[in-house]
Amino acid sequence: MRRIARGLVTAGAVLFSTLAMPVTAHAVGPNVLQAYSDQADWSVVDVRLNYGSEIDKVTVGLRPVGSSESEPPVATVTDFKQTYYVSQWEGVWSSPPVHLDTLGDYTIDVEATNTAGETTVQKDAGTLRYRKQPVFTDFAVTPTEPDIEHRTVTATGAMVVRDPSTRETSPFAGATVNLDLGRLETTAVTDESGHFSASREIQEGGWARAQYEGEPGWAYSPIRSITPKAAPTRFILDRTDFHLTANDPLKVGGTLEYQSGDQWKPLAGIPVEMDYKDSSTSHAIDATTDENGRFTLSTYAYGNTTYEVGFPPYPYNAWIQRTAHVDVNVAVTSTTRFPEFTARLDEYANLEVTGSVDVVGNYFSGQVAVDIQYSPNGSTGWTTKKTVKTSFGTQFIVDDIPGYTDGYWRLRYAGSTTKDIKGGTSKPLRRNRSLTRIKGANASPEPVRKGRTITVTGVLQEAKPGTTAWKAYGGRKVQILFRPKGTNTWYLMTTVTTKTNGSFSKGFKAQKDGTWVPVFLYPDSKHFVGSGTEDYVDVR
Numbered sequence: 001m002r003r004i005a006r007g008l009v010t011a012g013a014v015l016f017s018t019l020a021m022p023v024t025a026h027a028v029g030p031n032v033l034q035a036y037s038d039q040a041d042w043s044v045v046d047v048r049l050n051y052g053s054e055i056d057k058v059t060v061g062l063r064p065v066g067s068s069e070s071e072p073p074v075a076t077v078t079d080f081k082q083t084y085y086v087s088q089w090e091g092v093w094s095s096p097p098v099h100l101d102t103l104g105d106y107t108i109d110v111e112a113t114n115t116a117g118e119t120t121v122q123k124d125a126g127t128l129r130y131r132k133q134p135v136f137t138d139f140a141v142t143p144t145e146p147d148i149e150h151r152t153v154t155a156t157g158a159m160v161v162r163d164p165s166t167r168e169t170s171p172f173a174g175a176t177v178n179l180d181l182g183r184l185e186t187t188a189v190t191d192e193s194g195h196f197s198a199s200r201e202i203q204e205g206g207w208a209r210a211q212y213e214g215e216p217g218w219a220y221s222p223i224r225s226i227t228p229k230a231a232p233t234r235f236i237l238d239r240t241d242f243h244l245t246a247n248d249p250l251k252v253g254g255t256l257e258y259q260s261g262d263q264w265k266p267l268a269g270i271p272v273e274m275d276y277k278d279s280s281t282s283h284a285i286d287a288t289t290d291e292n293g294r295f296t297l298s299t300y301a302y303g304n305t306t307y308e309v310g311f312p313p314y315p316y317n318a319w320i321q322r323t324a325h326v327d328v329n330v331a332v333t334s335t336t337r338f339p340e341f342t343a344r345l346d347e348y349a350n351l352e353v354t355g356s357v358d359v360v361g362n363y364f365s366g367q368v369a370v371d372i373q374y375s376p377n378g379s380t381g382w383t384t385k386k387t388v389k390t391s392f393g394t395q396f397i398v399d400d401i402p403g404y405t406d407g408y409w410r411l412r413y414a415g416s417t418t419k420d421i422k423g424g425t426s427k428p429l430r431r432n433r434s435l436t437r438i439k440g441a442n443a444s445p446e447p448v449r450k451g452r453t454i455t456v457t458g459v460l461q462e463a464k465p466g467t468t469a470w471k472a473y474g475g476r477k478v479q480i481l482f483r484p485k486g487t488n489t490w491y492l493m494t495t496v497t498t499k500t501n502g503s504f505s506k507g508f509k510a511q512k513d514g515t516w517v518p519v520f521l522y523p524d525s526k527h528f529v530g531s532g533t534e535d536y537v538d539v540r
Contacts, residue, residue, distance in 0.1 A: 028052060028116075028118050029112070029113070029114065029118040029119055029120035030049045030050065030051040030055060030112040030113070030114055030118070030120045031049065031050040031051065031120065032047065032048075032049060032110045032112060032120060032122035032125050033048040033049065033050055033090075034046075034047070034048040034125065034126055035047045035048070035060065035108040035110050035122075035125035035126030035128075036108075036126045036127065036128075037127070037128050037129045037130075038094060039220065040220075041097055041133070041164075042128070042129045042130065042131060042133045042164060042217075043097040043098050043099075043100075043128075043130060043133075043164035044094055044095055044096070044097055044098070045060050045062075045077055045080075045094065045095040045098060045108060045128055046083075046092050046093070046094050046095075047060065047080065047092065047093045047094075047108075047110055047112070047125070048086075048090070048091070048092050048093075049090065049091060049092075049093065049112055050089055050090045051089060051090070051112075051114055052089065052114070053114040053115050053116045053118070054114060054115045055082070055091075055093065055112060055113070055114055055115075056113050056114055056115045056117075057078070057080075057112070057113045058078075058080040058093045058110070058111070058112050058113075059076065059077070059078050059080075059110075059111040059112075060076070060077040060078075060080075060095065060108055060109065060110055060111075061073030061075070061076050061077075061108075061109040061111075062074055062075045062076075062077070062098070062100070062106040062107070062108060062109075062128060063106060063107050063109070064104060064105075064106060064107070065104070065105040065106060065107050065127060066107075067107065069109070069123050069124070073109065074100065074101075074102075074106070075098060075099075075100055075106075077095045077098055079095055079096055080093040080094065080095050081093065081094065082094075097164065097167070098128070098130070098164075099164075099165060100130050100164075100165060101165065102130075103130055103131055103132065103163075103164070103165065104130055104131070105127050105128065105129055105130065105131075106127065106128040106130055107124055107126075107127060107128075108124075108125050108126045108127065108128055109121070109122070109123050109124065109125065110122045110125040129217070130164055130165075131164070131216055131217070132161050132162065132163050132164070132216055133161065133162050133164065133216070133217065133219070134159055134160075134161055134162075134172055134175070134212050134216060134217060134218075134219040135159070135160050135161070135162045135169065135219060136157055136158070136159055136210055136212070136219055136220070136221035136222070137157065137158045137159070137160055137169075138156070138157050138158055139155070139156075139157035139210055139221035139222055139224065140155070140156055140157065140224065141153055141154070141155050141156075141181070141208040141224045141226060142154050142156070144224065144225060144226060144227065145227055145228065145229045146202065146226070146228055146229070147228065147229045147231060147319070148228075148230075148231045148258060148260075148319040148320065149260060151201045151202055151203075151228075151319070152199055152200065152201045152202075153181055153182070153199065153200065153202055153208070153226060154197060154198070154199040155179050155181060155188075155196075155197070155198050155199075155208055155210065156195070156196070156197045157177075157195070157196060157210060157221060158171070158190070158193070158194045158195045158196070159171075159172035159175050159177065159190050159194045159196070159212060159219070160172055160194055161216070171190075171192065171193050171194030172190055172194045173190055173191060173192045173193070173194055174189060174190060175189065175190045175194075175196075175212055175214070176188075176189055176212070176214070177189070177190065177196050177210050177211070177212055178210070178211045178212070178213065179198050179208070179209075179210050179211075180207065180208065180209050180210075180211075181198075181200050181202055181208050181226065182202040182203070182204055182205050182206035182207070182208065182226045183202075183203075183204065183206050184200050184202050184203065186198050186200055196210075202226065204228070204316075204318050205225075205226045205227050205228045205318045206226055207223050207224070207225060207226065208223070208224040208225075208226050209221050209222075209223045209224070228318040228319050230318065230319060230320055230321045230322075231258040231259055231260065231319065231320050231321065232258065232259040232321050232324075233256065233257065233258050233259070233267065233320050233321050233322070233323075233324040234256075234257050234259075234264065234324050235254055235255075235256055235272075235309055235310075235324055235325065235326045236254055236255045236257065237252060237253070237254035237309065237326055237328065238252075238253045238254055239252070239253075239328075240326065240327065240328055240329065241328075241329045241331075242301070242328070242329070242330045242331065243330075243331045243332075243333070244301040244330065244331075244332055244333070245301070245332070245333045245335060245361075245422065246301060246302065246303070246332050246333065246334050246335045246360045246361030246362075247300055247301065247302070247335070247360060247361075248300065248301045249298065249299075249300060249301075250298070250299050250300060250301045250330060251296055251297070251298050252274060252296070252297040252298075252307070252309065252328055253294070253295070253296045253297075254294070254295060254309065254326075255289075255292070255293045255294055255295075256270055256272060256289045256293045256295065257293055258320055265293075266289070266291075266292050266293025266294075267289055267293050267320065268289055268290065268291045268292070268293060269288060269289060270288065270289045270293075270311075270317065270320070271286060271287075271288050271311070271312050271315070272286070272287055272288070272289065272295050272297070272309065272310070272311060272312070273285060273286050273287070273297075273309070273310065273311070273312045274297040274299070274307045274308065274309045274310075274328065275307065275308060275310075276305060276306075276307060276308075277305075277306045277307060277308040277327060278308075284312065285297045285298065285299050286312065297309065301330055301332045301361075302332065302361065303332050303334075303361050303362045303363075304330065304331050304332050304362055305330050305332075306327055306328065306329050306330070307327070307328040307330065308325050308326070308327055308328070309325060309326050309327075309328060310322075310324065310325035310326075311324070311325075331420075332361045332362060332420075333361065333420050333421070333422050334359050334360060334361030334362045334364070334419070334420060334421045334422065335359075335360045335361060335421070335422045335424060336357055336358065336359055336360065336413045336415070336421065336422065336423060336424040337357070337358050337360055337424065338355060338356065338357055338358075338411050338424075338425075338426035338427075339356055339358055340354065340355050340356040340395060341353075341354070341355040341356075341410075341411050341426045341427070341429065342354045342355070342429075343409045343429050343431050344431070345403055345431040345432065345433060347433070347523050347527070347528055347529045348528070348529060349402070349403045349404065349405055349433075349528060350399070350400050350401065350402065350403055351399075351401040351402075351403035351409065351431065352397070352398070352399040352400075352401070353372055353386075353397070353398045353399075353401065353409070353411075354395065354396070354397045355370070355395070355396060355411050355426070356390070356393065356394060356395045356396065357370050357390065357392060357411065357413050358392050358393050359392045359393075359421060361421075362419075362420075363392075364392060364419055364421065365391065365392075366391065367389050367390070367391055368389075368390060368391060368392065368413060368416075369387050369388070369389060369413070369414070370387070370388045370390055370396070370411055370412070370413050371384040371386070371387050371388075371411070371412040371413075371414070372384070372385050372386040372387070372388065372398065372401065372409065372410075372411060373385065373409065373410050373411075373412050373425075374403075374404065374407055374408070374409055375407060375408045375410075375428070376404075376406075376407050376408070377408070378407075378408035378428045378430065382410070382412075384412075385401055385402070386398055386401050403431070405432060405433065405435060405465070405528065406430075406431075406432035406465045406466065407430070407431070407432070408428040408429065408430050408431075409428065409429050409430075409431060410425050410426050410427070410428045410429070411425065411426040412424075412425045412426075413425075432465040432466075433465070433523075433525075433526055433527050433528045434462045434463060434464050434465060434526055434527045434528065435462065435463040435527075435528055435530065436460065436461065436462050436463075436473060436520045436523060436527050436528055436529065436530025437460075437461055437463075437470070437530045437531070437532070438458040438459065438460055438461075438478065438518045438519070438520065438530060438531055438532030439458065439459045439461055439470070439532070440457065440458050440459055440532075441456075441457070441458035441517065441518050441531075441532020441533045441535065442456070442457050442458065442535055443455070443456045443516035443535040443537050444457075444537075446535075446536075446537050446538065447537065447538035447539065447540050448510045448537060448538070448539055448540070449510065449539070449540055450510055450511065450512075450539050450540065451509060451510060452509075452510050453507045453508065453509060453510070454507065454508045454509075454510045454516070454537055455505060455506070455507045455508075456480050456505070456506050456507075456508070456516050456518060456535075457503070457504065457505045457506075458478075458503070458504060458518045458532045459472065459498075459501070459502045459503045459504075460472070460473045460474075460476055460478055460498045460502040460503075460504070460520055460530070461473055461502055461530075462527065462530075472498075472500070472501045472502035472503075473498065473502050473520075474498050474499055474500040474501060474502050475497065475498060475500070476497065476498050476520065477495050477496070477497055477520075477522065478495065478496050478497075478498060478504055478518050478519065478520055479492055479494075479495050479518070479519045479520075479521045479522075480492075480493045480494050480495070480496065480506055480516065480517075480518050480519075481493065481516070481517050481518075481519055482508075482514050482515070482516055483514055483515045483517075484512055484513070484514040485512065485513035485514050485515075490517075493508060494506060494508075504518070510537070510539045511539065512539055513536075513537070513538055513539050514536070514537065514539075515534050515535065515536045515537075516534070516535050516536075516537060517531060517532055517533070517534045517535065518531065518532045519531040519532070
């Protein structure tokens, strides 16, 4: 954009004859939006235009506020250049400082012409405040780059009152100046020479500016940048490598320091975090440094991983460099658990086991061997009765394991040194039933003549787990079986119910030679099957 140096325009120096044109603008000419005194210099005329074709010329006529539109201007200004670009259709054109003989307010009449020769005349487009103006001079902030140990900044400057007609200035004493120092607000009062000064310890960087609000009007200083100089930082950890067992506590301790010259000093009250390195999801563990810069980050060991200790995204801290970080390497010995283990002992002392083994810590695929073990007392003498091939997290079922009438069962995984898995055992389960027997089982007489009666007798008894005492087991069904001579097949001859004392008796007509036996064949879930002694009877 072509720049034209500002100059002074003497009142009445340029004829403003074109302002006699009708007020109504040409339909396609520039649109005059505003005209006003420039904020930085009230003697400068700003004209805001909206246009379709480029602006070729801007002319302004000034007349005292309240005067008739037909009155000739006291000054005509033609030296304008574009000083602010709003968009490709809108901008602001500014004049040099205007020289008028009399202070006061002046109505601004605008004439704007585009390169197509289309002209718009806008009467009373705004007001020029041609008055003595309060102005900030020499506004500065020291230092502009404070550091963590020197956070106090000082704003200095002066206020003067400028006469637009002579451009002379005089000190503005007793003015209350509002200061914004990096979002910290304070005030200062100008002394007899118009100078002011204010010092504050700031919390963060930002912008510094001064503002005056009062008579004879508002004034604004230039904006100065306050950019804290961030100190280098470092993390010093007590340990950076750990080898733990899965679910063990993991405590990462260390100190956060910042550099001051050739020294490193502790940083207090700073949030730090530990998260999985290069992870797309966040599971950060947080802590805040104490007065000595110390911190402890606590979690649990889950699997082999690398953590990164560093700074969280928020809050931002302008006084320190937040790029420091350090890796923490964690190796984990996995453990095993048995989320499922049941054991059922049937009436024939056969065991059925359902179970699963899982790994805690690092995941592993492939087959593993799980032992099914037995102990008479649940603490010593464990022996493996069956080994199952399975995989972690998979249910298995094993039946028909020859069992015991009483004892303890458990699952055991031995572990793996190559995979760094610690073995383990399940909680023991005691499984038992009451023993049953038929005492004094007898088929008589022996021998017996064909057609005569054979009587089968006996007493059903039970022995509770952990005892050796046999007691009558009354009110129970006993099956009497017969196997003819020369065959291997048993036939159910009848079912009898034991008396209160456990005894029973049943007669049969003798038909042929064979073996008789009473059997307690269908016990409940707390008893084993029991039987009496087989008795051969010769039928003649």
